[in-house]
Amino acid sequence: MTDPTPTDTAPPPPAGTLGPLAWLRANLFSSWFNGLLTVLILWGLVELIPPLVHWLVIDSVWGPADPQTCRLADGACWAFIHEKYRLILFGTYPYDDQWRPLLAVMIIVALLAASCDPRTWCRLILPMWAIGIALVLVLMFGGVFGLAYVENTRWGGLPVTLLLSVVGLAAAFPVAILLALGRRSDLPVVKALSVVYIEMIRGVPLISLLFMSSVMLPLFLPTGVTIDKLLRAQIAMIMFASAYLAEVIRGGLQGLDNGQYEAADSLGLGYWQKVRLVILPQALAMVIPPIVNTFIAFFKDTSLVLIIGIFDLMTAAKAALTDMYWRGFYKEAYLFVAVFYFCFCFFMSKYSKWLEARTARGVRR
Amino acid sequence: MTDQAGAVATDRGDHDPIIQMIGVSKWFGAFNVLRDIQLTIDRGERIVICGPSGSGKSTLIRCINRLEEFQSGRIIVDGIPLTNNVRDIEAVRREVGMVFQQFNLFPHLTVLENCTLSQVWVRKRSKAEAERVARHYLERVRIPEQADKYPGQLSGGQQQRVAIARSLCMNPKVMLFDEPTSALDPEMVKEVLDVMISLAETGMTMLVVTHEMGFAKSVADRVLFMDRGEIVEQAPPDQFFTNPTSERTKLFLSQILSH
Ligand SMILES: Nc1ncnc2c1ncn2[C@@H]1O[C@H](COP(=O)(O)OP(=O)(O)OP(=O)(O)O)[C@@H](O)[C@H]1O
Ligand SMILES: [Mg+2]
Numbered sequence: 039m040t041d042p043t044p045t046d047t048a049p050p051p052p053a054g055t056l057g058p059l060a061w062l063r064a065n066l067f068s069s070w071f072n073g074l075l076t077v078l079i080l081w082g083l084v085e086l087i088p089p090l091v092h093w094l095v096i097d098s099v100w101g102p103a104d105p106q107t108c109r110l111a112d113g114a115c116w117a118f119i120h121e122k123y124r125l126i127l128f129g130t131y132p133y134d135d136q137w138r139p140l141l142a143v144m145i146i147v148a149l150l151a152a153s154c155d156p157r158t159w160c161r162l163i164l165p166m167w168a169i170g171i172a173l174v175l176v177l178m179f180g181g182v183f184g185l186a187y188v189e190n191t192r193w194g195g196l197p198v199t200l201l202l203s204v205v206g207l208a209a210a211f212p213v214a215i216l217l218a219l220g221r222r223s224d225l226p227v228v229k230a231l232s233v234v235y236i237e238m239i240r241g242v243p244l245i246s247l248l249f250m251s252s253v254m255l256p257l258f259l260p261t262g263v264t265i266d267k268l269l270r271a272q273i274a275m276i277m278f279a280s281a282y283l284a285e286v287i288r289g290g291l292q293g294l295d296n297g298q299y300e301a302a303d304s305l306g307l308g309y310w311q312k313v314r315l316v317i318l319p320q321a322l323a324m325v326i327p328p329i330v331n332t333f334i335a336f337f338k339d340t341s342l343v344l345i346i347g348i349f350d351l352m353t354a355a356k357a358a359l360t361d362m363y364w365r366g367f368y369k370e371a372y373l374f375v376a377v378f379y380f381c382f383c384f385f386m387s388k389y390s391k392w393l394e395a396r397t398a399r400g401v402r403r
Numbered sequence: 404m405t406d407q408a409g410a411v412a413t414d415r416g417d418h419d420p421i422i423q424m425i426g427v428s429k430w431f432g433a434f435n436v437l438r439d440i441q442l443t444i445d446r447g448e449r450i451v452i453c454g455p456s457g458s459g460k461s462t463l464i465r466c467i468n469r470l471e472e473f474q475s476g477r478i479i480v481d482g483i484p485l486t487n488n489v490r491d492i493e494a495v496r497r498e499v500g501m502v503f504q505q506f507n508l509f510p511h512l513t514v515l516e517n518c519t520l521s522q523v524w525v526r527k528r529s530k531a532e533a534e535r536v537a538r539h540y541l542e543r544v545r546i547p548e549q550a551d552k553y554p555g556q557l558s559g560g561q562q563q564r565v566a567i568a569r570s571l572c573m574n575p576k577v578m579l580f581d582e583p584t585s586a587l588d589p590e591m592v593k594e595v596l597d598v599m600i601s602l603a604e605t606g607m608t609m610l611v612v613t614h615e616m617g618f619a620k621s622v623a624d625r626v627l628f629m630d631r632g633e634i635v636e637q638a639p640p641d642q643f644f645t646n647p648t649s650e651r652t653k654l655f656l657s658q659i660l661s662h
Contacts (some may be wrong), residue, residue, distance in 0.1 A: 300501075305570070
C-alpha cells in the first residue's frame with residue numbers, strides 16, 4: 039500500500055470515472071492484453087510516422103521539377119503528379135478540351151450529392167439523372183453546340199471510372215430488384231430464369247465476363263454490327279453487379295415477415311403495389327450495409343476494365359508511368375489514384391451509416 | 404348458383420348471402436385441412452368460429468380472401484366467384500377486410516399512412532379524402548391522437564385497433580378476424596373487444612375466430628365449432644353453449660369453460 043502510483047492499487051474514486059486517466063484505463067488498458075496491444079501499436083506508430091512524414095512532406099519534391107531532381111531527393115516526387123495529373127485524371131482526352139471531362143465529373147458528383155437525401159427520391163430523381171447523364175454524354179462526346187467530337191476511345195481517367203460505376207450501379211439496381219423478386223416468384227419459369235442468370239454470373243470472375251464481352255461477343259455478332267467497346271464493358275459490369283445485388287436484396291426480402299405480404303394482399307394491393315409500397319421499402323432498408331458493401335466492391339472492380347484496354351483511372355495511372363523520361367514513380371502514381379478511390383469509398387461508407395440510422399429511426403421511433 | 408346456395412342455407416328467414424362456401428376442401432400436401440365445408444353467411448351476420456388448435460379455423464377464413472388456395476369446391480363472395488383469376492381475387496380482397504393475430508401493421512409507415520395507403524392505391528381516393536376517412540376510423544377505434552406515430556411506438560392493443568381501422572378504411576363488406584386478441588396482454592383484450600362489439604353494432608358482417616366465449620355470447624348470431632377440418636356444429640350462442648348436440652363440442656366446451 040506504499041506504492042507511489044495510487045491508481046494501480048487503490049479502488050477508483052467515484053468521481054475519477056470521468057477524467058482522462060479513467061478514459062485511458064477504460065479504452066486502452068482495460069486488460070493486460072489490451073494494454074500490450076496499446077503499447078505495441080504506439081511503438082509501431084512511433085516507428086512509422088516520422089519516416090512517412092519525411093517521405094510524404096519534408097524530403098519530397100513539390101511543384102514543377104525535372105525527374106533528375108526527384109531521383110536525387112529522398113522523398114516522394116510530387117513533381118511527377120504535377121506533370122502527369124491531367125493524363126491520370128482525364129486520360130488521352132484532347133488536352134485543350136479537358137475542361138469538358140472536368141465538368142462531366144463535377145456534374146456526376148453534383149448528381150450524387152443531390153441524391154443523398156431520401157426526401158428527394160420522389161418523382162424528381164429519374165428525370166434529374168436522365169438529364170444529368172445526357173449532359174455528361176454531350177460534354178464527353180461533343181459533336182454538337184460547337185464542341186469538337188471526341189471518340190470514346192480517347193476518353194479516360196476519372197470520368198470513365200465514374201461513368202462505368204455510377205451508370206453501372208444505377209442500371210444494375212433495378213435489374214437486381216427484378217432478379218431478386220424473380221427468384222422468389224411463384225412462376226416456375228421466372229424463377230428458373232432468375233436462378234440460372236444469377237448463378238451463371240456469380241460463377242465466373244468479372245475478368246472473364248469482361249473478356250467475353252470484349253473478345254468473344256464480337257465473334258458472335260453478325261458482320262457489320264459492332265457494339266462500342268466501352269458500352270460492351272458497361273453491359274458486362276451491369277450484368278455482374280446485378281447478380282450480386284440481387285442476392286443481397288433477396289436476403290432482405292427473406293428477412294421480411296410473411297405477415298407483411300399477407301396484410302398487403304388482404305388490403306387488395308396488386309403485386310407491384312405491394313412490392314413497391316410495402317415490401318421493398320422494408321427489405322431494402324434491412325440490407326443497406328451489404329448493398330453499400332457491394333457498391334464499394336463494384337466501384338473498385340471497375341479498375342479491372344484495364345485488362346481490356348479501357349482507359350479508367352487505374353489504366354491512366356499506368357499509362358502515366360510508361361513515360362520513359364518519368365519512369366519508376368509508382369508509389370506516387372498509385373497513391374494519387376488511391377486517394378480518389380478512397381474518397382469515394384469512404385463517402386459511400388459514411389453515407390450508408392447515415393442512411394441506416396435514418397431509416398432505423400423511422401421504423402423504431 | 405342460387406339453388407345450390409339454398410341447399411346449404413341457414414334456418415334464418417331473410418336469405419341474402421354474402422359468402423357462400425360450397426363443398427370446399429383443402430389439403431396441405433397429403434394432410435386434409437378442410438373437409439367439404441358448406442357455409443353460407445348472410446349480410447350483417449356475425450359469426451364466431453371456435454375449435455381446438457389445428458382444426459383449420461384460420462385456414463377456413465383465409466380461404467375467403469384467398470390468402471390460402473383450396474383444391475376443390477367453390478367460394479363466392481359478394482357475387483364474385485373466387486377463381487385463380489387475379490382480378491377476381493383482388494376484387495374480393497377489396498370487399499373483405501382482415502385483422503390478424505400479429506397485427507401486421509406496416510412498420511415503416513405512420514399510423515395515418517397505414518390507414519391511407521390502400522385507400523389511395525386501391526380505392527383511388529385523393530390523399531385528402533383518404534386522410535379524412537382514416538381520421539374518422541381512428542376516431543372510431545378511439546386512438547385519433549396516435550395518427551402520426553409509428554406502429555412500433557404503440558402498445559399491442561393500440562396496434563390491433565389501428566389494424567382494425569386500417570381495414571375499415573377500405574369500407575369492406577365483410578370483416579375477418581383471426582384470433583385478434585390472442586397476442587395481447589390480458590389488460591388490452593377488452594379495449595380491442597370493445598371496438599369489435601361497437602363494430603358489430605353498426606351491422607358489419609363479421610367472421611371472428613376467437614376463444615373469447617364472452618364475446619361470442621354477447622355478439623354472435625351463430626357460433627361454429629370446427630374440429631379436424633369439419634364444421635361439427637353451428638348454432639345460435641344460447642343453444643350452442645347450453646345445449647350442444649355433438650360430443651366433440653361438449654368436450655371442447657367443458658375444456659374451454661372450465662378455466
Ligand atoms: N402452410 C402450411 N403448410 C402445412 N400445414 C399447414 C400450413 N398451415 C397450416 N397447416 C396445418 O393445418 C392445420 C390447420 O391449421 P390452422 O392454422 O387453420 O389451424 P387453427 O384452427 O387456426 O389453429 P390455431 O388455433 O392453432 O390457430 C394445422 O394442423 C397446421 O399444422
Ligand atoms: Mg389459427
